[in-house]
Amino acid sequence: MEQNILTDYIEINDWLEENSCQKVLLVCDDSIKYMESFNHHLKKAENTGVKIISFTDFQPNPQYEHVVNGVGLFRRERCDSIIAVGGGSAMDVAKCIKAYANMRGSGDDGEYLKQEITPNDIPFLAMPTTAGTGSEATRYAVIYFEGKKQSVTSESFIPQTVLMNPDSLKTLPMYQRKSTMMDALCHAIESFWSVNSTEESRKYSRDAIKNILAHMDGYLHNTEKGNAGMLMAAHMAGKAINISQTTAGHAMCYKITSMFGCAHGHAAILCDRILYPWMIENIEKCIDPRGHEYLTRTLDEIGQAMGCVNAEEGAKKLQQIFLSLGLEVPEMSDEQFCELTVFVNPERLKNHPIVLNDIAIKELYHRILR
Ligand SMILES: [Fe+2]
Numbered sequence: 001m002e003q004n005i006l007t008d009y010i011e012i013n014d015w016l017e018e019n020s021c022q023k024v025l026l027v028c029d030d031s032i033k034y035m036e037s038f039n040h041h042l043k044k045a046e047n048t049g050v051k052i053i054s055f056t057d058f059q060p061n062p063q064y065e066h067v068v069n070g071v072g073l074f075r076r077e078r079c080d081s082i083i084a085v086g087g088g089s090a091m092d093v094a095k096c097i098k099a100y101a102n103m104r105g106s107g108d109d110g111e112y113l114k115q116e117i118t119p120n121d122i123p124f125l126a127m128p129t130t131a132g133t134g135s136e137a138t139r140y141a142v143i144y145f146e147g148k149k150q151s152v153t154s155e156s157f158i159p160q161t162v163l164m165n166p167d168s169l170k171t172l173p174m175y176q177r178k179s180t181m182m183d184a185l186c187h188a189i190e191s192f193w194s195v196n197s198t199e200e201s202r203k204y205s206r207d208a209i210k211n212i213l214a215h216m217d218g219y220l221h222n223t224e225k226g227n228a229g230m231l232m233a234a235h236m237a238g239k240a241i242n243i244s245q246t247t248a249g250h251a252m253c254y255k256i257t258s259m260f261g262c263a264h265g266h267a268a269i270l271c272d273r274i275l276y277p278w279m280i281e282n283i284e285k286c287i288d289p290r291g292h293e294y295l296t297r298t299l300d301e302i303g304q305a306m307g308c309v310n311a312e313e314g315a316k317k318l319q320q321i322f323l324s325l326g327l328e329v330p331e332m333s334d335e336q337f338c339e340l341t342v343f344v345n346p347e348r349l350k351n352h353p354i355v356l357n358d359i360a361i362k363e364l365y366h367r368i369l370r
Contacts, residue, residue, distance in 0.1 A: 003137070004161040005235075007228070009041045012083075012125070015161055016045050019123035021081040023051040025074045027094035029086035031129040032056075034171040038085070038127070053077045055097075062093045064145040068107035070097040081123040084159070087180075088133035088264075091126055092141040095157040098122050099141075110145050119156035126159040129168045131219070131230035132180025132265055134187055134238015136162045151347075158242075164235065166227035169219075176263065178325045181219065183265030184234035185212050185321075186272045190247040191240035192302050193279070193295070194351045195288045201243035202301075208236035209305040216321075248356055249275050251348035252364065255340050260330040270329065273322045274367045276302070277315040279354050288353035295353050331370040340365050 006015065016024070026032075032039070032054075042052055055073055058066040074082070074097055084094030100112040102120050126136040135141075136159055141152045169177075188208035191201055211233035218226020252275075253267035260267075280299055286292035296311070303314020332340070341361055349356055356364075 001155070001158060001160070003158065006161060006163045007165055009037050009163070009165055009167075012038070012041045012163065013045055015123075015125055015163075016050055016081075019081060021050060021123060023053060023077060023079045024081045024083050025070070025077070025079040025097065026052050026054045027070065027082060027084045027086075027090055027097060028054060028056055029058075029090045029129075030056075031087070031168070031171075032085050035085065035129070035168060037167055038165070051077075053079055055093075058089065058093045060087075060089045062089050062143050064107075064110060064113065064143050064150065067093055067096040067100065067143055068112070070094075071100045071103075071107060071112075074101050082125070084124075084126045084136075085129060087128070087130045088135045091128070091133065091135035092143060094124070094126065095135075095141040095154075096143055096152060098124050099152070099154055099156060113145060113150060113152070117152075117154040117156060119154070123161075124159045125161040125163060127163040127165070127168060128231065128234070130172060130176065130180040131169060131227070131234040132183040134184060134234050134236075134241065137235050137238030138242040140242075162235065164228070164231040166224045166231065169227040169231065170222065175266075177220065177222075178327060179263035179265035179269075180234070181212065181216070181230060181265065182269035182322075182325070182327070183263075184208065184230070184237045186249055186265065186268035187234075187237035187241045187246060188212065189272055189276070189302055189318075190249050191237070191244040192305075193298055193353050194244035194247050195353050196244040196351055197298075198243055201240045202298075204236045204240035204243070206301070206305045208233050208240060209302065211236065213306060245351050246348055248349055248352040248354075251345040251352070252340075252361070252368070254345060255343040256330070256369070259332075259336055259340065262328070262330065266327050269318075269322050269327065270368050271364075273315075273319050274364060276311075276318055278360075278364060278367070280311050280315060282354055282360075285355045286353055287355050298353075329368075329370050332365075337362075337365060337369075340369075 215229030299311035
């Protein structure tokens with residue numbers, strides 16, 4: 001399905017009208033407070049009789065129970081459409097509310113997780129307020145049930161319409177600005193070398209990498225052009241992982257996030273800046289069925305997308321980008337090292353083109369952290 005991309009807030013009113021929306025469930029995080037212009041357009045819609053029901057009762061790493069509450073509100077209020085505004089968590093919650101809205105039962109005891117998702121045509125618009133997760137372009141959602149991570153996948157999670165206005169990034173704090181940009185860059189790079197990559201996903205990856213680098217300065221200086229460019233680049237990277245999924249960098253970064261309290265994108269770049277040169281050194285351990293020559297070319301192409309001549313230069317550039325952002329390298333204790341190596345996500349390792357055994361994972365963590 002081709003997504004409809006809007007860039008101007010005024011188009012929200014057209015969207016509401018075209019979809020005959022009478023009552024919208026607005027799934028949003030705190031960032032909505034700063035979206036003055038967007039809120040102004042919602043007010044305008046309310047003046048024409050559209051009702052907006054806000055749902056904000058969820059946190060980062062959203063819980064299944066919160067989604068169930070959102071589904072309850074959607075049903076009680078007889079909402080007919082969903083708008084998601086925020087970062088990855090707001091998107092994940094909205095995606096699940098949409099998917100569960102027509103399911104049987106009240107959702108108790110994880111009921112919705114056991115039912116198959118049948119696509120529905122509830123109008124769904126997403127407005128990302130960070131340029132990072134690319135969640136507005138993917139068929140994945142992550143929620144937590146009884147402390148366990150649930151990765152839910154459905155084509156119907158992909159919003160029909162995405163609103164990307166540079167204004168929505170204006171108040172993004174600097175650390176979040178840097179880490180979400182690194183998340184997008186890691187999506188593009190990992191998707192490029194993923195064993196699931198296709199011609200199409202590689203094109204998205206290439207475009208995303210080029211645009212992230214082209215707009216990095218402007219985005220870090222909070223210019224309108226930089227913010228617009230980074231939103232689109234992160235969206236492209238989302239389209240890439242929607243096809244190929246992420247790889248070892250993401251498998252290894254999850255525990256770093258919770259252990260050291262750093263942002264997801266910060267943890268991802270900590271890993272990928274080390275993985276890239278390590279893969280060049282270990283190319284003979286390639287498990288991509290397309291062969292190690294193919295992978296060598298791919299690693300070169302990643303470097304070329306970054307404006308370098310080959311993979312070696314590309315790996316150096318990735319490290320330079322990391323250093324230029326001044327993101328910290330956490331220091332680990334022996335106990336933390338043991339814990340990290342146990343918690344690597346095996347599912348994502350399967351997408352990695354080079355075999356990663358226990359010894360390699362230990363060696364990598366020693367290079368990733370201090
Ligand atoms: Fe990510």
